[in-house]
Amino acid sequence: METVRAIEQRLGKKWVSISGALVATNQLLDALRASVADLDDPNYSIIVTGSLGRGEAGSDSDADWMLLLDGLSNPDHAAMTRTIEARIRQVVPNPPGSTGTFGGIVVSHDLVHYIAGTRDTNENLTRRILLLSESRALTNEIVRGRVIGNVLARYVVHDRSVPSKTGKQPAIPHFLVNDVVRYWRTIASDYASKMWERDRKEWGIRNIKLRFSRKLLFVWGLIASFSGELFPTPELTTAKSDDEYLRILSDVIRQQTNVTPLELLARVVEQAGDDQIADEIFTSYDHFLEVLAGQDTRAALQSVRFEDATSDQTYDDLRETSRKFREALVKLFFDKHQQLPRLMRDFGVF
């Protein structure tokens, strides 16, 4: 998070929760990698997503993991998932979410071939977008990178539904932008659905995560989709053919999958050169992580009743902070940045 750190130093701020979470994440990732090091295999990668992927984990975090298969199938993979689960649980005791989206086998073919269309389930969409936006490999980074490359090739290289009149290829992959927007709208809708199905159980923490960390994933997705314009490379401008251009563009986007959402946002904030926006975004997010890291405050957020929303200090304070976070993002994306307002207008809405 070198850009976050640079902004922090320039503004004379102390975002201790952001830096503390990164340290905690790296320690957890080291421990997790050590715990499964002997389970390495060329046909799969053991992946974690969630706060571990974003560099925002703490002592109360869970570990959403998947056995990402990209090779020969083998019935023994089922037994392997149980071994992985046991090893991970020794390091991170909290179990993954109850939806079944994580904690088992994920086959790369579904992620690559079932993008949109009737076979793309909510679960598949979630796994795919989280693989791109907030995943880290515990074993075999090559497999993770390969699957991500194939998914992005679907979005970028093979999305030629309309031939170009000018012969000039677009720097913005519409298919990817649309799926990023779709995922954000899906998790926002699923929040409402879960509130209905679970009678608002843990609604407070879900609501606050939607306002911060889930929204940050959307931010990551937009910036990554626009990275051909935001972070152009010399190779893009000297591509020898349309096909090569799209493959290099796909690779430019792939590079962002190794950057945490907060760091990628910081790089765009730096481009905008607006210190007030920078302060509002990162001070707000630091406060969000501070509340999640505190045992008492996190527990308060988990147990707050819907009826007490306006009177609960922890929730109400974070809701207020989330508004500052949102307003700063709106200023960045629709006003202050040199390119984002045009990109949002041209590709983000209609």
Add this chain to the structure above:
Amino acid sequence: MRPIGFSTGALAKGDFACGVQLQRGVDGINAIELSALRDHELVPLVEALSTLDLSGFHYISFHAPSRLTSLSEEKVIGLLLSLPRSWPIIVHPEIIKTPSLWLKLESRLCLENMDNRKSGGRTLTELRELFASFPDATFCLDAGHAKQIDPTMAMAILMLREFGSRLRQVHVSDVGAAGEHLSVGIMARVAFSRLAQHVPSSCPLIIESIIGSELIRAEVRSVTAAFERWLSFDAPEASDAAAN
């Protein structure tokens, strides 16, 4: 005509003389890689060089051992330095434990990008670090390894763009999940054809597909077609090559 031929190890594992014999005089083959992939093959191969009939091969390269079990690095370097200076020496990066020894090979040192089983030399970033340590080294693109790491071939394209001036030869085969070298099928041919415009027509293609001798000519035709022109699944060139 582009130099093209086989690695002796692909045609006859552990029997370099047979690997030479099987391809010598075959129409269209004018290049060869002498392979001592297992270190116990190195001394016999070096000692037998004067007896091998290599006439007809306009390009000759030499594949160094990929793992040392019976020979020291010093001994290997001594043997490699005794080879004709015009022969590139293909080296897997992970064998290099003492860089100062390998620097003695200067531009004869030809580093190969690796597959998923290895711990380095696999990606653009890892190759960049290697070439920084060996500034005079040349480059052997292993197209199959690159495809195994990134089937979209974006990484291979970027490797060729960045290290194209170092490119000495291309290894060609498909590579399976466990790193096994396979015959070049339609998926590999289409993928490799995306590299064609970055591989000069003078650059030798060394085939590493492990195939029976009866398939040598067909494999040469397939590989040649892949690096001649853009192929796609519905293009006649692709189906012609498959039919042959």
